[in-house]
Amino acid sequence: MGTQIIRRLLTLVPVLAVVAVVVFMLIHLAPGDPAAVMAGNEATSERIEQLRHQMGLDRPLPEQFLSWVTSALRGDLGESYFLNQPVSLSLMQRIEPTGLLTLYALLFSIVIGLPAGIIAAMNRNTWIDRLTMVTALGGVCIPSFWFGILLILFFAVSLRWLPAAGYVPFTEDPLANLRYLVMPAFSLGLQAAALLARVVRSSMLEVLREDYIRTARAKGLRERFILVRHAMPNAMIPALTIIGNSMGTLLGGAVVTEAVFNTPGVGRLVVQSVLRRDFPVIQGAVLTIAAVYILVNLVVDIAYAVVDPRIREGSR
Amino acid sequence: MIRISRRKFLAQAAAVGALPLLAACSQPATPSPTAAPKATEAPKPAATTAPAPAATKAPAAAAPKGGTLRLATIGETPSMDPHFTTANINTEITAHITETLFTYDEKLANVPLLAESAETSSDGLTRTVKLRKGIKFHNGKEMTADDVEASLLRWSKMAGRGKMLFQRVDSLSKPDPYTLVFKMNARFSVFETILSFRSQAAVIMPKEQVVAATEKNQISNPIGTGPYKFEEWLKDRYVRLSRFDKYHGGVGDKPNGAGGKRAPFFEELRFMPTPDQSVRLAGVQSGEFDYAEGINPDQVGLLKDSKTVSLVLGVWSKCPTHYINKKSEITKDVKLRQAMMAVIDPEAALKAGWGSPDFYRTNGALMPKEDGPGWQYYTQVAVENFNKKSLELGKKLLGESNYKGEPIRYLTNREYPNMYQEAVVLNQNFQALGLNMKFEVIDWASVVTRRAKPEEWELFVTWNGHNVDPVLIDFMDPVYPGWWTNPKIDALRDKMLETLDPKERFATWENVQRLFYEEVPLLKLGDVRDVYITSAKLKGIGVYPAPFFWQATMTS
Structure with a gap:
């Protein structure tokens, strides 16, 4: 298991190298000049050239790439053009909102999706099952940004229960932090919850048809005991895959959700940086997100091994 | 050891779990994400002269200062x-x-x-x-x-x-x-x-x-x-x-x-x-x-x-403008530019872009008529050439030009929906005229980069801020993309900059507007205001x- 983890960690290096080259090429080959954005709409071309020179954008591309890579290898992701601060600091300041949003969304998806799937499986082919699955289908289909806007209109504009947009750091006021993230997390987590419910239901149904479940029933065990002790652990492997994959999807979805709810997270930073052509931030953020994605997948794989002894054995 | 039934445990756990959520929802809507207004802080005596607001009427009763x-x-x-x-x-x-x-x-x-x-x-x-x-x-x-x-x-x-x-x-x-x-x-x-x-x-x-x-x-x-x-x-x-x-x-x-x-x-x-x-x-x-x-x-x-x-509502502080590249081999042709001016439908384009006449007004004069910066230089000189909407005249002028069906690249963007909508309407006008339009929707940062390169475009849409002095509006700047520079306009611009007498300056500005409709350096549709x-x-x-x-x- 340890060797496998080390091997997986080593794969980070080539993956990040490829990501670095691709991102650098893509953003530099696309039209759009950060100096022009910084200088504003009414700036003269002379002023834009002056800024390009100050920002080092008039140097040849290979030279710019080399200088960025050597700095990145030393752990320095460069300085944001637009925010006038180190990229690593910009990212650090925005990890908390994105991290908490993803975490809350994941919790929502588990709290809603898992019981919904189990209840549907237990009541298969009844109205409860159909209602749950139709709702889940709706949940998968509804775009999170649209659902987010509906939530804002209902809970913020009409009822005025929750704030429409913004953010308060957890360290400043945990309760206010929750108030600001409840709606974004719910809108982001709904899709993952719906997907989870559907997978848990089919997985449970499959497990409930297994011989050992029939044996357990024949032994006269109570239905709840069978469900909790025998069926659920075995039905959890596919659910774990979905939860693991959801982390990636949720991180991606956070980009849109953060825009809708004006949450100052990494997703909104990336979108704004693309529009501002803030090259160092785009490069640094994409590299970081790629690394996080790989690490999350690694954690999920380790969790498989913990849950399923067969995988643990196989990896020896 | 205290025994607790599973049902009771689940009920209590659910209640504990729901607490933060309920607490979150039951808080009164905080007015600020970071700090509530400091309205309760020591109120300062109200100003003896009620501040007359610039855009709206003076308030009847003001709250204590602060917040x-x-x-x-x-x-x-x-x-x-x-x-x-x-x-x-x-x-x-x-x-x-x-x-x-x-x-x-x-x-x-x-x-x-x-x-x-x-x-x-x-x-x-x-x-x-x-x-x-x-x-x-x-x-x-x-x-x-x-x-x-x-x-x-x-x-x-x-x-x-x-x-x-x-x-x-x-x-x-x-x-x-x-x-x-x-x-x-x-x-x-x-x-x-x-x-x-x-x-x-x-x-x-x-x-x-x-x-x-x-x-x-x-x-x-x-x-x-x-x-x-x-x-x-x-x-x-x-x-x-x-x-x-x-x-x-x-x-x-x-x-x-x-x-x-x-x-x-x-x-x-x-x-x-x-x-x-x-x-x-x-x-x-x-x-x-x-x-x-x-x-x-x-x-x-x-x-x-x-x-x-x-x-x-703001003042009439902006004008939607569709710049024509006078360094392009295609659009340096004055007759082609005049043909474009003859066919456009400014009212339709402004309506598409700005929705209600509350926010736009069609205006062929280069400066706003009133309630906008530069209103002192409003003049009707040569405005008869604006808003013709004449396909017949357009085709006649096009026939006199050297245009041979070359593609005309028209840069627009979706970040500013009003620019995009205006361009869609004008693009249709130009197609009806028989121009080979190449409509390019790119992001704003790309427009800003490409418009600086004369070889990359023929038309682009933007808006310019009106200016309290007309000689300072962007299209009067000879190095602004579009590049309106030639001996006639350069001489008029210099005269505007050097003349101190207001009457003489106004007469000079009338000549600028006359030249504008002769040379059609760009298409200006009217005036708009922010809300x-x-x-x-x-x-x-x-x-x-x-x-x-x-x-x-x-x-x-």
Whole structure:
């Protein structure tokens, strides 16, 4: 298991190298000049050239790439053009909102999706099952940004229960932090919850048809005991895959959700940086997100091994 | 050991789990994401003269002074340095912190702000600016000619307008701490106008700060003489300003546009970048923000009957413009450009872009008729060539041109929906004329890059700010993309810059407008104005040169 983890960690290096080259090429080959954005709409071309020179954008591309890579290898992701601060600091300041949003969304998806799937499986082919699955289908289909806007209109504009947009750091006021993230997390987590419910239901149904479940029933065990002790652990492997994959999807979805709810997270930073052509931030953020994605997948794989002894054995 | 049934355990666990959620929902809607308005703090005595707001009527009853004003802006500023960028959002924030020597009154004419007076010698070559005494910077230091000189010199190296002025300045002397004398090498009619500008403005900051920054480093904590002090800038969250208690209070005893008396009411201003339009709108509706800008005119209709949200209309400060590249082998052909002018339907394009006539008006004159900067130069000369909508005339002119069906690249973007919609309509007009249009929808940053390269386009859409002096509008600048430069217009431009007599200048401007319709350097469709939404309790926001809040009050 340890060797496998080390091997997986080593794969980070080539993956990040490829990501670095691709991102650098893509953003530099696309039209759009950060100096022009910084200088504003009414700036003269002379002023834009002056800024390009100050920002080092008039140097040849290979030279710019080399200088960025050597700095990145030393752990320095460069300085944001637009925010006038180190990229690593910009990212650090925005990890908390994105991290908490993803975490809350994941919790929502588990709290809603898992019981919904189990209840549907237990009541298969009844109205409860159909209602749950139709709702889940709706949940998968509804775009999170649209659902987010509906939530804002209902809970913020009409009822005025929750704030429409913004953010308060957890360290400043945990309760206010929750108030600001409840709606974004719910809108982001709904899709993952719906997907989870559907997978848990089919997985449970499959497990409930297994011989050992029939044996357990024949032994006269109570239905709840069978469900909790025998069926659920075995039905959890596919659910774990979905939860693991959801982390990636949720991180991606956070980009849109953060825009809708004006949450100052990494997703909104990336979108704004693309529009501002803030090259160092785009490069640094994409590299970081790629690394996080790989690490999350690694954690999920380790969790498989913990849950399923067969995988643990196989990896020896 | 206490035994607890599973049912009871689950019920209690669920209750505990739901607590934070319930608590979150049951809190009263916090008005600010970071701090509640400080309305309860020691109220200061109300001003003896009720501040007359610039855009709306004076409030009947004002709440005690204080509190935080929460402003949803369209995005983040690229810099806090007023000399650094022309970005509107920078202007909007820093106009509260820093001040210029002159500004605009309610008739959009230049009036002194930090200057006490300005005199011009009879030959027009010596400008003497007297400074007001006792003006304090936020660091407590008094403003003198040394600070003004250092600030203007830095600005002259960074801003296009600064270069324009200082190319004509032979020497700048300071006979005493409150006087500056500019010896000019040419007469310069827009001296005060340029020093009133708020875009990449000639603001005055302490010499020490300006000299330390030079023109290469940005100033991140500007120190000014304005009604608000810079406090903190949390990137992508907010910029926080606090009221400057030793503020000089402006000029005179009543407000006059951006000039006159200035009596800041709020303790704190918070500019919160909110790039999504629907979030800004919902934020004001839900009480999260007190003000939002950049609202799509289509949405405004929904708010007209609202009791909690007010609409504030700006002045006619902008003109939608479709620039034609006069360096392109295809569009350097005057007959082709005249054919384009003959077929366009400005009304349809403006309606598509701006929705309601509340926000646009078709206008062939280059300056707005009234209630907009430069209205003094409104003239009907040659306007008969505008709004012809004649396919027949267009085809005739096209036949006289050298156009042979070459593709015409028309750059537009979707970030500014009104630009896109206008371009869609004009593109149809050009297709009907028989032009081989290549409609390119790219993002705004790409438009800005490509429009600077003459080989990459024939047409692009944007809007320009009207200017209190018409010679300073962007399309009059010979190096602005589109490049309207030739002996005739260059001579007229120089004359406008050198002539000090208002009547002579007006006559010269009429000739500019006449030449405009002969040469068709671009297509100007009309005038437009911004709309802002505010809490119904917020009164008195100013709207020009940028939205300002030093006269705004919150009614009880």
